[in-house]
Amino acid sequence: MYFCVNKYLMTRSEENYIKTIFHLGRKGTQEVATNAIAELMETKPSSVTDMIKRLSEKDLVNYKRYQGVSLTDLGNKTALGIIRKHRLWEVFLVEKLDFSWDEVHEVAEQLEHIKSDKLIDSLDKLLAYPKFDPHGDPIPDKNGGFKERDRELLSEVPINTGGVCVGVKDSSATFLKFLDKNGIALGNQIKVMEIEEFDGSLNIEIDGRKMQISHVIASNLYIKASDEI
Amino acid sequence: MYFCVNKYLMTRSEENYIKTIFHLGRKGTQEVATNAIAELMETKPSSVTDMIKRLSEKDLVNYKRYQGVSLTDLGNKTALGIIRKHRLWEVFLVEKLDFSWDEVHEVAEQLEHIKSDKLIDSLDKLLAYPKFDPHGDPIPDKNGGFKERDRELLSEVPINTGGVCVGVKDSSATFLKFLDKNGIALGNQIKVMEIEEFDGSLNIEIDGRKMQISHVIASNLYIKASDEI
DNA sequence: ACAAATTTTTAGATTTGCCTAAATTATAAT
DNA sequence: ATTATAATTTAGGCAAATCTAAAAATTTGT
Ligand SMILES: [Mn+2]
Ligand SMILES: [Mn+2]
Ligand SMILES: [Mn+2]
Ligand SMILES: [Mn+2]
Numbered sequence: 168m169y170f171c172v173n174k175y176l177m178t179r180s181e182e183n184y185i186k187t188i189f190h191l192g193r194k195g196t197q198e199v200a201t202n203a204i205a206e207l208m209e210t211k212p213s214s215v216t217d218m219i220k221r222l223s224e225k226d227l228v229n230y231k232r233y234q235g236v237s238l239t240d241l242g243n244k245t246a247l248g249i250i251r252k253h254r255l256w257e258v259f260l261v262e263k264l265d266f267s268w269d270e271v272h273e274v275a276e277q278l279e280h281i282k283s284d285k286l287i288d289s290l291d292k293l294l295a296y297p298k299f300d301p302h303g304d305p306i307p308d309k310n311g312g313f314k315e316r317d318r319e320l321l322s323e324v325p326i327n328t329g330g331v332c333v334g335v336k337d338s339s340a341t342f343l344k345f346l347d348k349n350g351i352a353l354g355n356q357i358k359v360m361e362i363e364e365f366d367g368s369l370n371i372e373i374d375g376r377k378m379q380i381s382h383v384i385a386s387n388l389y390i391k392a393s394d395e396i
Numbered sequence: 397m398y399f400c401v402n403k404y405l406m407t408r409s410e411e412n413y414i415k416t417i418f419h420l421g422r423k424g425t426q427e428v429a430t431n432a433i434a435e436l437m438e439t440k441p442s443s444v445t446d447m448i449k450r451l452s453e454k455d456l457v458n459y460k461r462y463q464g465v466s467l468t469d470l471g472n473k474t475a476l477g478i479i480r481k482h483r484l485w486e487v488f489l490v491e492k493l494d495f496s497w498d499e500v501h502e503v504a505e506q507l508e509h510i511k512s513d514k515l516i517d518s519l520d521k522l523l524a525y526p527k528f529d530p531h532g533d534p535i536p537d538k539n540g541g542f543k544e545r546d547r548e549l550l551s552e553v554p555i556n557t558g559g560v561c562v563g564v565k566d567s568s569a570t571f572l573k574f575l576d577k578n579g580i581a582l583g584n585q586i587k588v589m590e591i592e593e594f595d596g597s598l599n600i601e602i603d604g605r606k607m608q609i610s611h612v613i614a615s616n617l618y619i620k621a622s623d624e625i
Numbered sequence: 626a627c628a629a630a631t632t633t634t635t636a637g638a639t640t641t642g643c644c645t646a647a648a649t650t651a652t653a654a655t
Numbered sequence: 656a657t658t659a660t661a662a663t664t665t666a667g668g669c670a671a672a673t674c675t676a677a678a679a680a681t682t683t684g685t
Contacts, residue, residue, distance in 0.1 A: 180672065201633055214673055216634055221671085233633060233680055263492075264518035274512045281510075283503045289493035409642065430663055443643050445664055450641085462650055462663060 173225060173245065179280045182249050183208065184218050185227060186279075188238055189246035198235030247311035253279040254300035254307075255290050261301045262294060268301040269343035302343075303334020303353055303389060319392055321357065321369070322385035329358035330390035332373075337387040349378070357390055402454060402474065408509045411478055412437065413447050414456060415508075417467055418475035427464030476540035482508040483529035483536075484519050490530045491523060497530040498572035531572075532563025532582055532618060550586065550598070551615035558587035559619035561602075566616040578607070586619055 177185075187207050191199045201219070205212040223230040227242035238246060256278040260266035266274075288309065291297075299305055299316070307313040318333050332355045335342065346352065351373060360377070361370040367382035406414075416436050420428040430448070434441040452459040456471035467475060485507040489495035495503075517538065520526075528534055528545070536542040547562050561584045564571065575581065580602060589606070590599040596611035 178671075202631090210672095211674065212633065213635080213675080217672075260515070263522060264515065266514070266518070270514070274510070274515055277510045277512070281503070281506045283506070285495070285499070286489070286493065286503055289495070293492060407641075431661090439642095440644065441663065442645080442665080446642070 173227070173241070174248070175282050177245070180218070181222060181225075181227075182245070182280055184215075184222060185238070185242055185246050186249050186253075188228065188236060189243065189250070192237060198237050200235050204236075244311050247307040247313075249279050251307040251309075251311070252281070252287055254304060255287060255294065255297070257300045257302075258294050258297045258306070259290060267343075267347070268338075269340040269347070271301060272338065272340075299334075301353075302338040304338075317391060318389040320386055321359070321371075321388040321390050322367075322382055324359060324390065324392055326359055326362055328392055329356065330392040331355070332357050332388060333391045334389035335387055336389065342387060345384075349380075350376070351388070357388075402456070402470070403477070404511050406474070409447070410451060410454075410456075411474070411509055413444075413451060414467070414471055414475050415478050415482075417457065417465060418472065418479070421466060427466050429464050433465075473540050476536045476542075478508050480536040480538075480540070481510070481516055483533060484516060484523065484526070486529045486531075487523050487526045487535070488519060496572075496576070497567075498569040498576070500530060501567065501569075528563075530582075531567040533567075545620065547618040547620050549615055550588070550600075550617040550619050551596075551611055553588060553619065553621055555588055555591055557619075557621055558585065559621040560584070561586050561617060562620045563618035564616055565618065571616060574613075578609075579605070580617070586617075 184204070187204055188199050191203050191207065201212050201215045204219075205215045208215070219228060219230050219236050222228045222242070223236075226239055227245060228236045228238055230236045253275045256275040257268075257271040260271040260274060261268060291309075297306055298313075303316075303318075305313040305316060316333060319330075320336065321332075324330070332351065332353055334353065335346070355374050358372045359369055360372055363369070367385075368379055369382070369385050370377065370379050371385075413433070416433055417428050420432050420436065430441050430444045433448075434444045437444070448457060448459050448465050451457045451471070452465075455468055456474060457465045457467055459465045482504045485504045486497075486500040489500040489503060490497060520538075526535055527542075532545075532547075534542040534545060545562060548559075549565065550561075553559075561580065561582055563582065564575070584603050587601045588598055589601055592598070596614075597608055598611070598614050599606065599608050
């Protein structure tokens with residue numbers, strides 16, 4: 168196909184921009200702002216404008232001066248391909264190389280740019296076609312399809328709600344290490360027992376053990392509410 | 397350490413040059429020629445000169461105008477690190493992802509540039525510390541140490557000599573596929589029965605089966621001569 | 626509606642890595 | 656020992672990706 172020509176010709180930088188635009192595009196339904204891209208990529212707005220022009224030239228984004236940017240179908244497909252690779256590599260690092268979930272992202276940022284269909288499909292098979300990465304984020308399949316899991320922030324559910332911890336919103340090493348230290352992990356059964364009026368902190372029961380967590384922590388943990396009582 | 401600073405700051409291109417200089421340096425004991433580098437890297441001599449200057453600046457190579465180039469100790473160590481990664485990834489691809497030995501090189505050329513000590517050491521462990529890659533080439537250890545295996549070209553051994561096939565000199569996909577097609581693989585027991593005066597072709601017995609191979613083929617197969625008769 | 630503030634783009638420069646064409650140095654041949 | 660040939664380097668330029676500073680467009684506040 169002619170419009171797949173890009174795939175193996177894209178530079179690392181182009182791929183990173185496409186990925187960033189994808190992530191920013193999820194949140195709001197609006198076009199993505201130049202400044203937002205610049206901030207997330209730790210670069211200057213003028214550099215972003217330059218790159219946007221190139222990406223637009225290659226039909227990866229829709230762009231009109233001063234109007235922000237959005238991915239084309241091709242751009243979207245490209246982004247999903249890179250995210251698929253990133254998350255599969257993260258699973259590999261945890262499952263096969265005993266990395267902890269706070270160590271994988273940095274290396275996956277490099278590995279996601281390796282170009283080989285056979286490589287990524289074999290890896291997928293080796294890992295038994297995982298549906299989620301170590302942080303609970305969904306892994307797109309070969310065709311870019313994936314289902315966002317039904318989940319809610321722990322800070323949003325009513326009292327007495329319970330469920331399984333299925334993901335983290337902030338997946339910075341700092342937060343992940345904090346969770347490790349406090350024995351909180353994906354798969355844990357969590358139930359909200361009480362919410363403190365004063366500061367919004369929560370008393371929870373996690374795998375039978377009682378503990379208190381701040382509102383900030385709760386607003387970065389996803390649970391799949393199973394049994395309301 | 398101060399002289400290890402480079403390691404994570406080297407560009408892909410710099411790494412490829414260092415690797416090429418290493419490979420060319422093995423053959424002759426001479427300094428490596430600009431043209432030789434250019435040819436192997438499919439680039440122009442003037443580009444090589446440019447890069448050599450940069451590498452010299454970073455103390456990775458010894459360089460005097462018109463006198464060719466050689467690796468410094470730091471350059472040598474760097475090269476061995478990259479080669480270690482390349483060959484470990486090749487083993488991984490064959491052992492864990494069912495790649496065939498003619499498919500691994502291209503992908504390993506990309507993977508060898510991934511920067512993470514933990515990654516490569518874990519991979520080494522996962523593969524049970526292999527000593528040789530799928531083409532029979534030795535894998536340097538963590539400190540860059542490796543022993544060149546005792547081996548000879550099949551074309552160089554006298555008649556009636558036997559041994560195990562332990563490597564290939566040419567590891568192009570074309571040659572490797574040819575070997576597959578003819579049922580020749582590393583580990584096979586090979587014995588030279590007769591050498592044809594006319595064209596230098598060899599009658600061999602390989603794992604019990606008799607066959608004839610050209611001189612060119614024989615001069616690209618390494619055996620470890622075990623039992624002379 | 627219009628001035629002020631913010632966002633975005635342009636202009637011009639820099640670095641890396643490559644190129645062609647021309648000049649220089651080294652080597653081989655007579 | 657010159658001359659011819661081959662190897663190497665320099666000069667000058669180009670594209671990608673970044674930057675700073677300045678200009679232009681948009682949005683916000685009154
Ligand atoms: Mn990640
Ligand atoms: Mn992740
Ligand atoms: Mn190889
Ligand atoms: Mn190899």
